[in-house]
Amino acid sequence: MIFPSNRVRILVASKPVDFRRGHDGLAALVKNELHKDPFTGTVFVFRARRADRLKLLYWDGTGLVMAYKRLEETRFTWPAIRDGVMALNHAQFEALFAGLDWRKVKALAARPPGAAE
Secondary structure (H helix, E strand, C coil): CCCCCCCCCEEEECCCCCCCCCHHHHHHHHHHCCCCCCCCCCEEEEECCCCCEEEEEEECCCCEEEEEEECCCCCCCCCCCCCCEEEECHHHHHHHHCCCCHHHCCCCCCCCCCCCC
């Protein structure tokens, strides 16, 4: 999998979706139910009712890209089911995609140095 850059926004739709939906169906869901623009380059992550599957949808500038992943022996760790979306940082997204518990990935607080040497 080619992961998006660190500057790409990643949003997880916390409510399960019908996994028979394709590119256009997921883009319509993003626009009509999540009230977001699917053509901004944001990565949208969708879950199936079965917690072992996910789909990614994003616009790469030339077309919609959809990726599908099914875990064989475990389940993804998902946020609580409710309407709306939740943002993940890049490290959390990589952990989620790898089947790890993304909730254990925390950003380090770093402040810029006071003066350059």
